[in-house]
Amino acid sequence: MDEQTLTAALARAESLCAERGVRLTAQRRRVLELVCRAERPVGAYEILDQVRDGGKAAPPTVYRALDWLLAQGLVHKLETLHAYIGCTHPEHPHASQFLICSGCGCVAELEDAAIAGSLQSAAEETGFQPSRPVVEVLGTCSDCSDKRRNDR
Amino acid sequence: MDEQTLTAALARAESLCAERGVRLTAQRRRVLELVCRAERPVGAYEILDQVRDGGKAAPPTVYRALDWLLAQGLVHKLETLHAYIGCTHPEHPHASQFLICSGCGCVAELEDAAIAGSLQSAAEETGFQPSRPVVEVLGTCSDCSDKRRNDR
DNA sequence: TCAAAGACGTAACTGTATAACGATCGCATT
DNA sequence: AATGCGATCGTTATACAGTTACGTCTTTGA
Ligand SMILES: [Zn+2]
Ligand SMILES: [Zn+2]
Ligand SMILES: [Zn+2]
Ligand SMILES: [Zn+2]
Structure with a gap:
């Protein structure tokens, strides 16, 4: 995802969460950004490594953020790859x-x-x-x- | 799977492997039996625990058997559960x-x-x-x- | 009989995910 | 301002899933 698309996606996520009255915290936003920035699906521990740069973190930090993002439909999990990917149209819930x-x-x-x-x-x-x-x-x-x- | 169905399934597996000229060894047969005997999908380590009763075993023992059984189409892997299940019609390869x-x-x-x-x-x-x-x-x-x- | 391939045993290790518990933060009420 | 409460987060440890590597033994076919 290029820089421009990424910025737009994050802005959209912000406004979606505002509408829904849920909190897109700094951690969650950071994980969402890392997932979206990647061109390919990313594993939880890849995310963890990046979150660790400039701050401490452990697996639950990442998994909690991912679980929440999944529940909000902002990311998807690919079961066959044990990896996560940003949703391309998070406005409405969907089975993709x-x-x-x-x-x-x-x-x-x-x-x-x-x-x-x-x-x-x-x-x-x-x-x-x-x-x-x-x-x-x-x-x-x-x-x-x-x-x-x-x-x- | 009840005892009768199980016996039939194992017999069918035997004959299938004979036809194909591949070896359904004791280990493989044992793992197949454990997978089929369970009413629900079973995890690799559940199988391992059972294989351990009355004999030594380590993860590769089970995973090798499972990989082979998967290749033969005798069992399926459920990606969402990280678990394995016996195939109900292993005669022909299929996407189920x-x-x-x-x-x-x-x-x-x-x-x-x-x-x-x-x-x-x-x-x-x-x-x-x-x-x-x-x-x-x-x-x-x-x-x-x-x-x-x-x-x- | 004797290699070559296949199957198995074993130890150590990597990777994925969760449990449990306490501390902290955001926010409404008193 | 102080209190209370639920949501969030940090931390440690552990459970669960799967792989690598290497040596041994067995089967099989030339
Ligand atoms: Zn391609
Ligand atoms: Zn989607
Ligand atoms: Zn049911
Ligand atoms: Zn099947």
Whole structure:
């Protein structure tokens, strides 16, 4: 995320939290910034290392901030990578899907109605009530596919 | 999994491995049995504890067996739970989806063509080539929903 | 029979996440 | 200003998950 987008994202987070009457504290803001600044998903301990520069910190500091940011929908957790990524549209809560490239590590966040619908239908058939759908597709992005093709 | 189903599943695994010309060794068979015998997904260290009874074992023992069983499609890993579960139809390789109940911990394995299709379509739109789709829906199973309803 | 590959034992280690407890901060009420 | 209370934070320790590295033994096929 470039500097300009980052500034905008943080400003948006500020105003969202103000609207909701919740406190985006310095710690939380810092962790959010670190997550968003990264081009790729970042692990909790990577964040911890950066938070440690210029201040003491321990795992719970980071995990508490991440848990709160997750609850606010400002970041997402990628279960398959044990890593975190900034949400691209935190205004409204949503069940998103992720395309994760094993080649370059890039991640695309989708909000695909067809996927959500098919999951909902499958769940309904068995009387299952979904609360948190986790959809993470590992594979190869188009850039990485192209590179491979050129290499041959 | 009841005793009868378990015996059948192990026999099926035996014959599958024979067909494939791979070796279902005693260790692997034991881990498979422990995973299948459990009614719920089991963690690697739970398995380790059980393997330790009557024999020495360390983490690599269990992880090697699990990796092999995963490669053979005899068990699945649930990324959101860091736990393992026996496959309900290991005859053919497949991309399955899981409905995981947060109430009782039960898991249903689906093989839903509509879900797989919508994932494939969404990926194709962006030129992404899926290799391993992970679909795990957390929620409440019908039994647990019923219980809650009755409690009110 | 004799290498080569596969499977296993063992020790140490890295990485991910949580429990528990006390101190502190922000804010409303007295 | 002082009090009280819930939310937040610091700190230590620990639980849980997974890997690296290396040596030994077993199976298998030439
Ligand atoms: Zn999002
Ligand atoms: Zn890529
Ligand atoms: Zn399966
Ligand atoms: Zn249930």
